[in-house]
Amino acid sequence: MKRVRGTGLAATLLAALVVAVGGNALAYFSSAGSGTASAAVTNLTAPSLSAATPAVGGTVTLSWGAVTPPGTGSVTYFVTRDGGNPAGNCPTAAAPTTVITCKDAGVAVGEHTYRVTAQWMTWTAAGGTKTANVTVGETTKFTISGSTATPAVGGSVNLTITAKDANNSTVTTYTGSHSLVFSGASASPANNAPTVANASGTAVAFGNATVLTFSAGVATITSSTKNGVLKIYKAGPANVAASESSVTTPTPLALTVSPAAASKYVLAAANATPAAGATDNLTITAQDTYGNTATSHVGSHSLVFSGASASPGGNLPTVSNSSGAEIAFGSATAIEFSAGVALGGEGVGGTMRLFKGGSTAVKATEGSITTPTAVTVTVSPDPASKLLLTSSTATPVAAANFNLTTTAQDTYGNTATTYTGAKNVTFSGASASPSGALPTVVDNAGTVVNFGSATALTFSAGVAAVAGSKNGYAKLTKAGVTSVSATDGTLTTPTPLALTVLVGSASKLAFTELVASAGSIGSPCLFTCAITALGNSGTVKADVSITDSAGNVVSNIGAAKSVGVTVTTGGTITGSPLAIPASGPAVSATEFTYTAPASGAFTHTITAALSGYSSATATVSK
Numbered sequence: 001m002k003r004v005r006g007t008g009l010a011a012t013l014l015a016a017l018v019v020a021v022g023g024n025a026l027a028y029f030s031s032a033g034s035g036t037a038s039a040a041v042t043n044l045t046a047p048s049l050s051a052a053t054p055a056v057g058g059t060v061t062l063s064w065g066a067v068t069p070p071g072t073g074s075v076t077y078f079v080t081r082d083g084g085n086p087a088g089n090c091p092t093a094a095a096p097t098t099v100i101t102c103k104d105a106g107v108a109v110g111e112h113t114y115r116v117t118a119q120w121m122t123w124t125a126a127g128g129t130k131t132a133n134v135t136v137g138e139t140t141k142f143t144i145s146g147s148t149a150t151p152a153v154g155g156s157v158n159l160t161i162t163a164k165d166a167n168n169s170t171v172t173t174y175t176g177s178h179s180l181v182f183s184g185a186s187a188s189p190a191n192n193a194p195t196v197a198n199a200s201g202t203a204v205a206f207g208n209a210t211v212l213t214f215s216a217g218v219a220t221i222t223s224s225t226k227n228g229v230l231k232i233y234k235a236g237p238a239n240v241a242a243s244e245s246s247v248t249t250p251t252p253l254a255l256t257v258s259p260a261a262a263s264k265y266v267l268a269a270a271n272a273t274p275a276a277g278a279t280d281n282l283t284i285t286a287q288d289t290y291g292n293t294a295t296s297h298v299g300s301h302s303l304v305f306s307g308a309s310a311s312p313g314g315n316l317p318t319v320s321n322s323s324g325a326e327i328a329f330g331s332a333t334a335i336e337f338s339a340g341v342a343l344g345g346e347g348v349g350g351t352m353r354l355f356k357g358g359s360t361a362v363k364a365t366e367g368s369i370t371t372p373t374a375v376t377v378t379v380s381p382d383p384a385s386k387l388l389l390t391s392s393t394a395t396p397v398a399a400a401n402f403n404l405t406t407t408a409q410d411t412y413g414n415t416a417t418t419y420t421g422a423k424n425v426t427f428s429g430a431s432a433s434p435s436g437a438l439p440t441v442v443d444n445a446g447t448v449v450n451f452g453s454a455t456a457l458t459f460s461a462g463v464a465a466v467a468g469s470k471n472g473y474a475k476l477t478k479a480g481v482t483s484v485s486a487t488d489g490t491l492t493t494p495t496p497l498a499l500t501v502l503v504g505s506a507s508k509l510a511f512t513e514l515v516a517s518a519g520s521i522g523s524p525c526l527f528t529c530a531i532t533a534l535g536n537s538g539t540v541k542a543d544v545s546i547t548d549s550a551g552n553v554v555s556n557i558g559a560a561k562s563v564g565v566t567v568t569t570g571g572t573i574t575g576s577p578l579a580i581p582a583s584g585p586a587v588s589a590t591e592f593t594y595t596a597p598a599s600g601a602f603t604h605t606i607t608a609a610l611s612g613y614s615s616a617t618a619t620v621s622k
Contacts, residue, residue, distance in 0.1 A: 046125035057173035058138030063101040137165035144253040159228040179209040185238040189291030192233035235259040235292035262286035262294035267375035281344030312413030315355035322349040357381040357414035384408035384416035389497035403466040404474035424454040433477030435551030442473035479552035504548030514542035529618035546586035571604040
């Protein structure tokens with residue numbers, strides 16, 4: 001150490017400058033003022049790189065010797081690569097550390113120059129350089145190969161995935177578990193996602209992290225079901241790629257996935273709302289389990305169609321075969337397929353005709369090949385071509401009201417829903433009762449209209465139904481079998497409504513088989529009767545019966561009855577009383593005879609009476 005003694009004079013500056021030679025750092029000192037002082041000149045030794053060892057994967061391991069600080073405190077170090085900052089865990093000028101070894105990462109292939117610099121306080125000392133030649137860089141991409149380029153849907157493809165550097169060299173240090181995300185294939189039409197089995201054998205869908213185990217830069221399958229077994233369910237081309245962070249697959253694995261054999265039929269109708277009886281072309285597609293078109297399904301196939309019913313008129317639904325013949329649903333129909341598809345039309349088959357109005361679900365079957373989801377078709381009826389009558393009862397009671405419904409139908413018996421509003425309908429077929437009471441229908445305004453006259457009815461969606469004792473509230477009067485027809489002037493009932501009219505409750509006495517020896521008998525001569533110009537000593541003869549309110553003879557009254565027949569003063573009655581049997585028709589087995597006076601004019605009333613029943617009367621005059 002060199003000492004300097006001051007003189008107390010004006011400040012004197014003494015400086016010594018030492019230039020580092022052979023790796024020694026620059027050092028200096030200064031002193032000013034009076035008194036005595038001392039200073040020492042020393043240096044910071046530069047560190048020496050002992051190793052710069054490159055490795056596969058773009059890494060270089062560096063180590064250097066420690067430098068003794070020239071004073072108190074620690075020496076820190078930083079590394080430069082090719083004059084710039086390194087990567088990995090190596091310290092940089094912005095953040096020097098006390099480490100004496102580090103590993104640079106992400107180093108490109110080629111020769112690189114490294115230098116280590118020591119730093120103490122404000123002093124720095126840079127060591128000499130070492131070079132490292134990196135022959136295999138960091139992983140920048142994946143390459144993928146497969147055990148086959150033409151798998152079938154759902155079949156396995158064994159993948160081999162290799163980590164490569166920028167020069168396409170295998171990065172053998174890329175080892176252990178890595179989470180790759182696969183892409184480049186889509187879900188099948190049935191939504192079956194493509195998968196890759198991870199290292200544990202679990203199938204992971206594309207787009208999700210899939211853990212694979214790499215060894216020496218390569219991931220290959222293990223145990224035949226793990227670590228890279230690919231399955232794709234959509235037929236067609238696929239380009240499979242994998243990525244992990246910034247590492248991607250520049251050239252994906254190109255595959256052509258073939259569909260499986262047909263397992264189902266998918267139907268599509270050219271018109272989802274055909275008119276009844278109209279032709280409607282079907283497109284029939286054979287698909288595999290995953291919804292791909294089964295292109296190997298070709299040639300003629302016998303399909304059986306189902307789901308649609310016959311129309312109300314008995315017209316069966318049909319599909320034309322490849323020869324053009326219309327085949328009823330339920331029977332084998334030859335359909336021609338090309339590449340898994342049959343387009344309805346001439347020479348192929350598949351032209352459908354449905355006759356029943358409304359919604360229907362059509363399916364097709366060939367052995368085990370079925371239609372899991374039917375095609376829904378809504379058939380609209382044709383315009384009205386006829387009328388149909390229905391009754392609330394097939395056995396109405398004479399003189400009692402019942403509901404008569406009138407329906408407009410198309411050719412196939414579907415309700416013609418466009419036939420609406422007020423229509424004039426004339427009813428026919430039923431006869432008057434023995435008492436002369438006519439059959440009637442109540443119109444839409446509540447007016448009672450006789451058969452044979454136009455009756456205004458209101459139709460809604462093709463149907464005129466009774467509402468509030470109007471619009472078809474009917475009454476028939478004559479007991480027995482009858483048939484009722486209707487017409488609006490254009491539309492008619494091709495099949496009349498057959499009814500059996502029952503006799504009503506016993507309520508009245510009536511004359512039956514009445515004959516007069518002369519004169520004129522009024523009609524009807526049942527409950528009341530006028531016989532004129534009989535003449536003196538003339539006779540009137542008749543049976544007596546028990547009837548309902550319309551004059552239909554009742555039967556099986558349960559107990560024999562005795563009917564008394566009387567006449568006003570001046571005439572005579574013989575044969576009274578008359579016996580009516582308990583069973584069978586309630587008609588007397590014998591008749592009474594009225595005899596007029598022998599001379600002079602007369603007017604007499606003949607009365608048949610029985611307690612509990614309305615009497616029958618006949619007026620006889622001359």
